[in-house]
Amino acid sequence: MSPKIRFASQDFELDASGALYWPSQKAVILSDIHLGKVAHFRKHGTALPTEAQYENYHRLTKLIERYKPQQMLIIGDLFHSTINSEWPVFERFVRAQQTQFRLIVGNHDIIDPKRFLALNIEVLDALTLHNITFSHYPDHESEVYRISGHLHPAIRLRIGSAEKRTLKCFYIKNKQFVLPSFGYFTGNTRIQQPEVDQVYVIAEGEVIAI
Amino acid sequence: MCTIAETSAQWLKNQGYTPHTFQRECWNKVGAHLNGLLMAPTGSGKTYALGLPMLLQADASKKVLQGVWITPLRALSYEIYQALEYANQSMGLGLQVALRNGDTPNKERQKQQKNSPQILVTTPESLHLLLAAKGYSQRLEHLKMIVVDEWHDLMGSKRGVMIELALSRLKSLSAAVNIWGISATLKDDSLALEVLSGSQAKKEKWISIRADLYKEIKIVSIIPKIMERFPWRGHLGIHLIDQVIEVIHRHQTVLLFTNTRSQCEIWYQKILEKAPEFAGEIAMHHSSIDRQTRSWVENAIRNESLRAVVCTSSLDLGVDFAPVEAIIQIGGPKGIARFIQRAGRSGHQPGATSLVYFVPTHAIELIESAALRKAIEINAIENPVPYLLCYDVLIQYCCTLAVSEGYKEAALYEEVKTTHCFQALTIEAWKWIQNFLVHGSQSLSTYDEYKKVVRNEAQLMVIENRGLAMRHRLQIGTIVSDAALQVVFQSGGFIGSVEEWFASQLKVGDIFTFAGKTLEFIRLKELKVVVRRSSQKASKVPSWMGGRLSFTSEMSDFLKHVLQQAHQHPNNQEEELKALEPIFERQKKESFVPKAHEFLVEVFHTREGFHHIFYPFEGRFIHEAIANLLAYRISLMHPISCTLAYNDYGFEILAEQPIEISLLWENNLWDSRFIYEDLYNSLNITEMSRRTFRDIAVISHLVFTGYPNKSIKTKHLQSSSQLLFEVFKSHEPDHLLYLQAKRETLEHKLEEGRLIRVLNRIANTEPLVAHCSLPTPFSFPIITDRLREKLSNESLADRIRKMTAKLERS
Numbered sequence A: 001m002s003p004k005i006r007f008a009s010q011d012f013e014l015d016a017s018g019a020l021y022w023p024s025q026k027a028v029i030l031s032d033i034h035l036g037k038v039a040h041f042r043k044h045g046t047a048l049p050t051e052a053q054y055e056n057y058h059r060l061t062k063l064i065e066r067y068k069p070q071q072m073l074i075i076g077d078l079f080h081s082t083i084n085s086e087w088p089v090f091e092r093f094v095r096a097q098q099t100q101f102r103l104i105v106g107n108h109d110i111i112d113p114k115r116f117l118a119l120n121i122e123v124l125d126a127l128t129l130h131n132i133t134f135s136h137y138p139d140h141e142s143e144v145y146r147i148s149g150h151l152h153p154a155i156r157l158r159i160g161s162a163e164k165r166t167l168k169c170f171y172i173k174n175k176q177f178v179l180p181s182f183g184y185f186t187g188n189t190r191i192q193q194p195e196v197d198q199v200y201v202i203a204e205g206e207v208i209a210i
Numbered sequence B: 001m002c003t004i005a006e007t008s009a010q011w012l013k014n015q016g017y018t019p020h021t022f023q024r025e026c027w028n029k030v031g032a033h034l035n036g037l038l039m040a041p042t043g044s045g046k047t048y049a050l051g052l053p054m055l056l057q058a059d060a061s062k063k064v065l066q067g068v069w070i071t072p073l074r075a076l077s078y079e080i081y082q083a084l085e086y087a088n089q090s091m092g093l094g095l096q097v098a099l100r101n102g103d104t105p106n107k108e109r110q111k112q113q114k115n116s117p118q119i120l121v122t123t124p125e126s127l128h129l130l131l132a133a134k135g136y137s138q139r140l141e142h143l144k145m146i147v148v149d150e151w152h153d154l155m156g157s158k159r160g161v162m163i164e165l166a167l168s169r170l171k172s173l174s175a176a177v178n179i180w181g182i183s184a185t186l187k188d189d190s191l192a193l194e195v196l197s198g199s200q201a202k203k204e205k206w207i208s209i210r211a212d213l214y215k216e217i218k219i220v221s222i223i224p225k226i227m228e229r230f231p232w233r234g235h236l237g238i239h240l241i242d243q244v245i246e247v248i249h250r251h252q253t254v255l256l257f258t259n260t261r262s263q264c265e266i267w268y269q270k271i272l273e274k275a276p277e278f279a280g281e282i283a284m285h286h287s288s289i290d291r292q293t294r295s296w297v298e299n300a301i302r303n304e305s306l307r308a309v310v311c312t313s314s315l316d317l318g319v320d321f322a323p324v325e326a327i328i329q330i331g332g333p334k335g336i337a338r339f340i341q342r343a344g345r346s347g348h349q350p351g352a353t354s355l356v357y358f359v360p361t362h363a364i365e366l367i368e369s370a371a372l373r374k375a376i377e378i379n380a381i382e383n384p385v386p387y388l389l390c391y392d393v394l395i396q397y398c399c400t401l402a403v404s405e406g407y408k409e410a411a412l413y414e415e416v417k418t419t420h421c422f423q424a425l426t427i428e429a430w431k432w433i434q435n436f437l438v439h440g441s442q443s444l445s446t447y448d449e450y451k452k453v454v455r456n457e458a459q460l461m462v463i464e465n466r467g468l469a470m471r472h473r474l475q476i477g478t479i480v481s482d483a484a485l486q487v488v489f490q491s492g493g494f495i496g497s498v499e500e501w502f503a504s505q506l507k508v509g510d511i512f513t514f515a516g517k518t519l520e521f522i523r524l525k526e527l528k529v530v531v532r533r534s535s536q537k538a539s540k541v542p543s544w545m546g547g548r549l550s551f552t553s554e555m556s557d558f559l560k561h562v563l564q565q566a567h568q569h570p571n572n573q574e575e576e577l578k579a580l581e582p583i584f585e586r587q588k589k590e591s592f593v594p595k596a597h598e599f600l601v602e603v604f605h606t607r608e609g610f611h612h613i614f615y616p617f618e619g620r621f622i623h624e625a626i627a628n629l630l631a632y633r634i635s636l637m638h639p640i641s642c643t644l645a646y647n648d649y650g651f652e653i654l655a656e657q658p659i660e661i662s663l664l665w666e667n668n669l670w671d672s673r674f675i676y677e678d679l680y681n682s683l684n685i686t687e688m689s690r691r692t693f694r695d696i697a698v699i700s701h702l703v704f705t706g707y708p709n710k711s712i713k714t715k716h717l718q719s720s721s722q723l724l725f726e727v728f729k730s731h732e733p734d735h736l737l738y739l740q741a742k743r744e745t746l747e748h749k750l751e752e753g754r755l756i757r758v759l760n761r762i763a764n765t766e767p768l769v770a771h772c773s774l775p776t777p778f779s780f781p782i783i784t785d786r787l788r789e790k791l792s793n794e795s796l797a798d799r800i801r802k803m804t805a806k807l808e809r810s
Helices: A037-043 A050-067 A087-095 A113-118 B004-014 B021-031 B046-057 B074-091 B106-114 B124-131 B136-140 B158-173 B190-197 B238-250 B261-274 B291-302 B336-343 B365-378 B391-404 B409-416 B427-439 B466-474 B500-504 B553-568 B575-590 B620-637 B661-666 B675-682 B685-699 B721-731 B736-749 B752-763 B796-809
Strands: A004-007 A010-014 A020-022 A027-030 A071-074 A100-104 A122-124 A127-129 A132-134 A145-148 A153-159 A163-173 A176-178 A189-191 A198-203 A206-209 B035-039 B067-070 B097-100 B119-122 B145-148 B178-183 B206-210 B217-221 B254-257 B282-285 B308-311 B326-330 B354-359 B484-489 B494-499 B511-514 B517-525 B528-533 B598-606 B609-614 B642-646 B651-655 B766-771
Touching (some): A113 A122, B021 B178, B021 B206, B046 B145, B046 B178, B119 B124, B158 B391, B217 B365, B238 B254, B261 B308, B336 B553, B391 B466, B553 B575, B620 B651, B620 B675, B685 B721
Parallel strands (some): A027 A071, A071 A100, A145 A176, B067 B145, B145 B178, B217 B354, B282 B308, B326 B354
Antiparallel strands (some): A004 A010, A020 A027, B517 B528
16 A cells, blocks of 8 residues: 655655655655665675666566656665676666666765766756755755655664564655665664654555654 | 693793693693693683693794684773783793784884784684785794684684684694683583584594683672562663662672663663762773773772773673672673673672672572572573584685685685584585686676676686775674764764664753763764763763673573472472562462473453463573464464564564464474465565675675775775675575575574474473463563564555554554
8 A cells, every 4th residue: 555645735646665755756766775785785795686786676666667767766876886896787777778767966975976977867856846956965954855765764663562663754844755665684773753743654564644 | 841731830830820720731642742622711821721832832932833822802802912912021932923903003024024923812803814914834834832812702603713723824834733712611512612623623632621721710799688569571771770779889890791782871860860989980882882992991990099880791701800709780681601600790809709689580480590690500501502614704714815826726625524513515516616716606698797806827726806805804704793973072082983874863952871971962974973961961972883682592491490399399499489489479479380391371361452471481592483383374274463572581472362272282383394374474584694794705705894994986886785685585595695694594583493393392292271360470471571572464554554654544
């Protein structure tokens, strides 16, 4: 079940993958995929299973098949680090898609923008559409409506009397909407519920408003 | 020329001591080039039993390393160093004795590498660092003697595995080396000897020596003056504080041991509140407090400037404190070894009695005191359980050798198999590990850039990349500490560390006590908890995970034995049991005190449902496993919705319907077969393994714990073991390290072997069912426990929805 919400007078759908669907623009918005992380670790001597790097592409494919978006708006940290052996995988993936990719640069995006442009991926610092600003870094005191990533938010919930679980979440605070990290093999930052206005947790394939 | 034994004896006499029989025996046996295990209590002169021959065997004219002394603690290594250096000077041997541990400055290490000492006192980690340096094989080939101190403590941990591996290497380098272990007195020494000597040792070359010394321990229980008003439950024992303060007044210096760090913080606060006259004369010591403060406390104990120190297991081991007159133990120590170790902190003069005051935190704990008295009569501690097939430590060790001189796969396989830990290592597993080190996994892809160990043209396995080698050296070791945040003053100054989860619940302005100080939380900055002093009353005390202790198997046996005694000799009882008599009376009025062949189950009905309370007396960890197992098996017979609670004496199944107790025996629900499958389905072993995997990931260096000054590049290499666990679970479930996590959870966390024994024991008892109208003295502490677990098969999302629904209603 994907809850629908209204933010800045626009309708959005919260997908359990951590992405946001914006029906009026036929756009999927997501943040913090950190592609190439598995390969980066392997290059530096940490033996992760190579198969794990394909998980992100499976997730992206599923998302594209579900919403058939005209554009994929990635709001930062598309690639984890420098170019590595995963880049050709990414190239092949992007070339196979019909949809337009746009990247808003995050702190991890240190790869030369020319590489992205060569793949017909637009590279931007920030973007404003329908009075909503899309940026990598959130600004909780923002004067304008803003959708960002960067924080990899998660929340610790007490479930029943003895069990506690940390779950990825979306949250809204003032005019700031923050997305969870979309990527497989990405960490979390725990947020405190009282400090934000609204939290939506992702629990085993479902998004639930708390 | 005199023999080692003669020279040693003469020197000890010159110091004003008469050599003990066990010391003479050691000197003779080392002189005869034997290896062995010495079991002796602390403070009995064991350092000189093996230290003197180590010194006397060394040749001062040869500038090579000839003796290595391994200790588990840095503080202890300093004491040993001092004792050896003193003997060296006093005998005029002209040897160079050196100390090397984590605190040794780099300059000193380099000096040691260029100009080798003859005798080195070190820790397991520093020993492996020696193996990680080029040229180690030449530096270590002249070794004559290695002593492993506190072996009973090391052998039950992965640091013991590090020692086993290092010994196997050193034995290959120097065929003439003799190996000795020192341990507290063990009931059965064969396993300790076997692990130390390795799987292929010549039995006739190994002996064990038992010191014929008996350390007298006197236990005095603090019995509440009025038994009726005694609270049934509570973890602190604060209600006995007046009597505790009396004890402190009565003695020059006392150590007050608590079982957890938060209990330590609270007791320290409360004593100062009740007895402000102690201000400045009382201190606190636990492992999360800044090292400098701890050293200050340790020194202050030694020079008698403190009356009392509230401490935790951080003061269990090692350093001798001569002035300590008595020990106060708050709550049951749950294990015999721990208790004897703590008791040994007092009465340090040879022949003196150790005096321990036992403060029960609830009534039933008084039985523990009586049980401990029985246990120390036998004067032997629990046998530690050694780790087997630790692939994580083996991977680390292979890398250690790969960064220094490299290794040949076939030769190292044979050598590693001589250890106890890896004697059953299969060639398939070995090849898997080598493949893992070279290729990073079993599957290969052409694009792969994996880099770690390479097989060079000389067919040596080496790590050539300097960055990898440096990261490896930084991470040698198997002690994994919890993710901790430093607590610092705004004005600067490090106080200690708290766990992340505690820090995360602090809000600006919150007041908490830590390290005996009242602090106000200002902000969290770069993994530091910034605080200032506060004069307000504190509302929070940090607590640390993993602080909970559970009965050891031996302790549990003594406990059951004492309960039996209360039956058989009701008139000839210890003071604790006498004091408990009114409680036993009430227990018997409502229910029973079980006999040896009986298994007590109490049943009663309240508004909450049907309470079924079982009493195996095996400690809470075992009870947690059995309760889940049993509830799961009952649910297979008919659907049941229940919650579980446990403590050290028993566990409760609270259900909506009554459970027919006799059916549990008739249907063989205590069956010890299939426990893995059943536990897997009931206890969420995956969740428990996730925690075990954290240590494994750090030890095998899958997780990089970072340098002190991180560059952006290494920041990109940070990840959590949680994520890795998920990756392996879904992409490489036959990964050896992932499988190791599951196996270790079962063997060490759930104590599989013991669990099977306990189930078999229960299956052979007769159920003794008591239908009670009220909670009994035995059951009260369990049923009022707030930590309950619910067995549920609802989906996570449904449970969250239910929870939020509840929140909205309230």
